[in-house]
Amino acid sequence: MDRKEFLLLAGGGFLVTSCEKSDEKPQTPASTPTPTAPGTSPVTTYLTADLTQELLTVGSNKQDAGKRAFVQRTAAGNTPSAFKHFSLTCTHAACLVSHQAANGEFHCPCHGSRFSADGMVLNGPAARPLEQYVLSIQGTTLLIKSS
Numbered sequence: 001m002d003r004k005e006f007l008l009l010a011g012g013g014f015l016v017t018s019c020e021k022s023d024e025k026p027q028t029p030a031s032t033p034t035p036t037a038p039g040t041s042p043v044t045t046y047l048t049a050d051l052t053q054e055l056l057t058v059g060s061n062k063q064d065a066g067k068r069a070f071v072q073r074t075a076a077g078n079t080p081s082a083f084k085h086f087s088l089t090c091t092h093a094a095c096l097v098s099h100q101a102a103n104g105e106f107h108c109p110c111h112g113s114r115f116s117a118d119g120m121v122l123n124g125p126a127a128r129p130l131e132q133y134v135l136s137i138q139g140t141t142l143l144i145k146s147s
């Protein structure tokens with residue numbers, strides 16, 4: 001076999017190989033992540049309360065097990081306006097604040113911010129009030145969600 005015959009055979013083999021590969025289907029990943037719309041995030045339910053058994057009297061309150069949300073009854077009736085509610089995440093650097101039953105304030109253990117019973121800043125370094133989640137009532141169930 002001379003050089004020309006060798007190159008023809010080698011080139012033909014390459015073409016056969018190339019044609020075989022072009023018949024293959026493109027590979028797809030085993031799972032495809034579900035795209036999310038920009039600027040949206042999943043809704044999280046932080047707290048639920050059965051209003052036939054919980055939050056029955058004005059002043060009664062509840063926190064979720066992770067202590068991220070707080071709700072307190074401020075008036076009679078099972079309407080959203082009968083409750084105040086806050087995120088328990090400090091607006092300074094995201095430590096969890098604790099509710100002070102004696103005066104209703106919220107204190108942050110990290111840098112000393114204090115918030116009033118209405119979530120307003122009493123002293124910093126936090127500069128913004130405690131955030132509010134979304135409160136809804138479905139039948140006799142109170143729900144506090146992220147949005």
Ligand code: FES
Binds near residue numbers: 094126
């Ligand atoms: S994180 Fe609460 S005061 Fe800094």
